[in-house]
Amino acid sequence: MAMMNPENYLILAALLFAIGAVGVLTRRNALVAFMCVELMLNACNLALVAGSHIHGVLDGQVGAFFVMVVAASEVVVGLAIIVMIYRTRRSTSVDDANLLKL
Amino acid sequence: MILLETIAEPVAATGMFTWAWTMIAVPAVVAGLLLLAGKLSDAWGHLLATAAVAWSFAIAVCLFAEQLLAPATERAVAAPLYTWFSVGEWSFQVGLLVDQLSILFAMLITGVGGLIHVYSIGYMSHDPRRRRFFAYLNLFIAAMLVLVLADNYLILFVGWEGVGLASYLLISFWQHKPSAAAAGTKAFVMNRVGDLGMLMAISTMLAMFGSSKFTEVNAAAAETAPLWATLIGLFLLLGACGKSAQVPLQAWLLDAMEGPTPVSALIHAATMVTAGVYLVVRSHALFEAAPTAQMAVVIVATVTLLAGAWIGTSQDDIKKVLAGSTMSQIGYMMLAAGIGPAGYAFAIFHLLTHGFFKANMFLGAGSVMHGMNDDVDMRHYGALSKAMKVTFLTFAMGYLAIIGFPFFSGYFSKDHIIEAAFAHNTFIGVCALIGAGITAFYMTRLMLMTFFGEKRWLPGVHPHESPKVMTIPLIVLAILSVGAGIVMNFWIQTWLEPALGTHAHELSLVPTPVGWATMAVVALGVVAGWLVFGRGSIPATAPATNNPITLAGRNVLFGDQVNDFLFVSPATALASGVDTTDARGIDTALDNSGRAFAGLSTQMRRLQTGYARSYALTMVFGALVVGAVLILTQLG
Numbered sequence: 159m160a161m162m163n164p165e166n167y168l169i170l171a172a173l174l175f176a177i178g179a180v181g182v183l184t185r186r187n188a189l190v191a192f193m194c195v196e197l198m199l200n201a202c203n204l205a206l207v208a209g210s211h212i213h214g215v216l217d218g219q220v221g222a223f224f225v226m227v228v229a230a231s232e233v234v235v236g237l238a239i240i241v242m243i244y245r246t247r248r249s250t251s252v253d254d255a256n257l258l259k260l
Numbered sequence: 261m262i263l264l265e266t267i268a269e270p271v272a273a274t275g276m277f278t279w280a281w282t283m284i285a286v287p288a289v290v291a292g293l294l295l296l297a298g299k300l301s302d303a304w305g306h307l308l309a310t311a312a313v314a315w316s317f318a319i320a321v322c323l324f325a326e327q328l329l330a331p332a333t334e335r336a337v338a339a340p341l342y343t344w345f346s347v348g349e350w351s352f353q354v355g356l357l358v359d360q361l362s363i364l365f366a367m368l369i370t371g372v373g374g375l376i377h378v379y380s381i382g383y384m385s386h387d388p389r390r391r392r393f394f395a396y397l398n399l400f401i402a403a404m405l406v407l408v409l410a411d412n413y414l415i416l417f418v419g420w421e422g423v424g425l426a427s428y429l430l431i432s433f434w435q436h437k438p439s440a441a442a443a444g445t446k447a448f449v450m451n452r453v454g455d456l457g458m459l460m461a462i463s464t465m466l467a468m469f470g471s472s473k474f475t476e477v478n479a480a481a482a483e484t485a486p487l488w489a490t491l492i493g494l495f496l497l498l499g500a501c502g503k504s505a506q507v508p509l510q511a512w513l514l515d516a517m518e519g520p521t522p523v524s525a526l527i528h529a530a531t532m533v534t535a536g537v538y539l540v541v542r543s544h545a546l547f548e549a550a551p552t553a554q555m556a557v558v559i560v561a562t563v564t565l566l567a568g569a570w571i572g573t574s575q576d577d578i579k580k581v582l583a584g585s586t587m588s589q590i591g592y593m594m595l596a597a598g599i600g601p602a603g604y605a606f607a608i609f610h611l612l613t614h615g616f617f618k619a620n621m622f623l624g625a626g627s628v629m630h631g632m633n634d635d636v637d638m639r640h641y642g643a644l645s646k647a648m649k650v651t652f653l654t655f656a657m658g659y660l661a662i663i664g665f666p667f668f669s670g671y672f673s674k675d676h677i678i679e680a681a682f683a684h685n686t687f688i689g690v691c692a693l694i695g696a697g698i699t700a701f702y703m704t705r706l707m708l709m710t711f712f713g714e715k716r717w718l719p720g721v722h723p724h725e726s727p728k729v730m731t732i733p734l735i736v737l738a739i740l741s742v743g744a745g746i747v748m749n750f751w752i753q754t755w756l757e758p759a760l761g762t763h764a765h766e767l768s769l770v771p772t773p774v775g776w777a778t779m780a781v782v783a784l785g786v787v788a789g790w791l792v793f794g795r796g797s798i799p800a801t802a803p804a805t806n807n808p809i810t811l812a813g814r815n816v817l818f819g820d821q822v823n824d825f826l827f828v829s830p831a832t833a834l835a836s837g838v839d840t841t842d843a844r845g846i847d848t849a850l851d852n853s854g855r856a857f858a859g860l861s862t863q864m865r866r867l868q869t870g871y872a873r874s875y876a877l878t879m880v881f882g883a884l885v886v887g888a889v890l891i892l893t894q895l896g
Contacts, residue, residue, distance in 0.1 A: 194826030
């Protein structure tokens with residue numbers, strides 16, 4: 159099987175990261191924004207694994223595992239916060255949670 | 261230098277001399293005790309204080325007797341006490357030097373001081389704060405003894421400051437009077453100027469000679485460059501001017517008369533104000549190495565002796581006349597001290613006789629005030645010779661002594677100075693001679709206005725003689741005013757010769773031509789005084805006049821105005837300038853910069869929108885910038 163050029167993976171990772179970032183900035187639904195954050199994290203994972211493959215070392219793959227673990231924990235905490243906000247304000251719009259200002 | 265070889269090195273202290281320190285310690289301890297014990301010691305405080313001075317006097321007399329018995333080369337005794345402090349290579353010893361000069365001072369201070377203590381028991385008997393007064397007097401005695409018994413300039417300076425403090429406390433003793441409080445402050449501040457000179461002189465000595473001991477400084481001064489000796493001499497002169505109320509630092513002395521009269525007698529006539537003369541005489545080798553500084557001393561002294569006499573002619577306050585006279589007489593002493601080896605002994609001689617007759621007259625003035633309900637205006641006196649016989653007679657002895665009536669004490673001491681002045685420089689001699697004439701004039705005026713003429717007493721005043729406790733010191737001082745001159749006349753020069761390197765002059769009781777001239781001028785002054793004040797009636801208030809000489813005298817030669825113009829106004833202007841700069845410049849700048857930051861913060865606050873998306877956008881931008889920087893630096 160012909161080897162795919164590994165740099166394509168990096169380009170894909172950059173695209174996914176950009177989509178995630180734009181999603182975070184533009185979408186107001188907290189759940190969607192949250193999923194965009196997950197997308198960015200996974201884009202990072204893809205870049206790490208691709209880099210690891212290019213350089214022939216396992217460091218990047220180990221890093222990807224760490225990112226997954228942290229992302230799983232973050233999902234737990236983040237979803238809990240979103241659920242709590244929804245219960246009190248009946249809304250998941252991030253713009254409605256704007257009390258933290260002077 | 262040849263003169264120095266005649267000065268004997270001090271020998272170590274033995275016998276009585278090991279007790280010398282108690283002269284200082286006893287009054288100092290009693291002063292502290294009376295101040296700390298408070299009202300408990302009200303009943304006996306004045307007696308204890310007087311006993312303390314009596315102790316010092318007894319020790320001084322014993323030491324003097326031992327010196328008299330010792331051979332001339334072994335009379336100066338050094339009594340080192342302890343090391344004060346050591347810094348680096350410097351080590352400062354506290355030590356006493358009891359030599360021919362300092363023992364005379366010690367006896368004058370404790371003797372006259374003791375008499376004034378006795379007098380004050382009566383004079384201050386109605387004052388509720390009498391104990392405190394005696395505590396301060398003892399403090400003064402202790403400090404003054406430190407000044408004259410110190411064996412180096414640094415310890416002398418401790419005493420110098422101590423007497424300044426005591427003087428301040430006693431001038432403003434009646435602190436409820438604003439004028440007394442102001443006078444004390446004025447004396448203190450003007451003395452600071454002089455003290456600055458002292459400090460600089462001592463620092464220069466330490467830098468140049470590495471020591472401040474009298475013996476070492478005087479030995480080193482002869483070999484040093486004249487420039488340094490001149491500089492130190494002028495600094496010392498500044499110090500002496502401050503303490504001895506010499507022009508240009510003379511303005512505080514007349515105001516110092518706000519203090520109780522015994523204070524004026526002790527501090528501002530007999531002892532403290534003569535410290536400047538002591539300083540100059542003590543630093544004789546230094547001044548001999550610096551002819552310019554000596555000339556400055558002579559000029560200052562001549563100006564002061566005439567200025568003081570001038571002031572004395574036009575004041576109506578009896579104490580201020582005497583204060584002007586004190587200035588003038590100290591001018592004579594400074595003159596003698598500035599002339600050089602020919603004058604040192606005469607300076608000290610006049611200092612001692614002046615201490616007696618001026619203390620006598622001040623206490624006499626106090627006795628008069630005591631009988632006249634504390635009125636000091638001589639225009640309210642008159643005809644007191646009958647009402648207060650003892651005061652009048654003792655005062656008359658002081659009067660005859662100060663004008664130089666033949667064979668009274670001032671006759672010997674002042675005539676010697678005038679003769680030495682003529683030998684030094686004819687012009688200075690003529691000035692000193694004129695000063696003697698004016699002295700006779702204003703003292704005659706004082707006598708006539710106070711004790712003769714018709715009664716000008718204010719209603720309700722009933723003059724009476726003072727109690728015995730006040731008149732006995734007067735009588736003792738009157739005897740000294742009469743006899744001290746003739747007793748010391750032939751003796752004091754040879755006595756002081758080993759300490760000061762002077763050469764004794766031939767003296768005889770037959771007046772020299774200058775002596776005859778002095779007598780004639782004095783007689784002229786007395787007659788002039790009688791012609792002006794002895795015949796007609798004296799108005800109850802000072803007559804208005806346009807005579808500039810009289811006006812200047814009444815206004816104390818405009819000393820305050822000159823000081824105000826030259827120093828006080830510029831200093832006030834500078835202070836208000838600094839205040840304005842502070843308020844308008846610095847404060848405004850600080851306030852405005854504070855306001856600017858507050859405004860900026862208000863603007864910055866708007867960045868906190870509360871929208872998570874905008875924070876995220878900021879973060880993305882930040883990440884982009886960081887990434888761009890990383891990439892760019894990697895490329896570079």
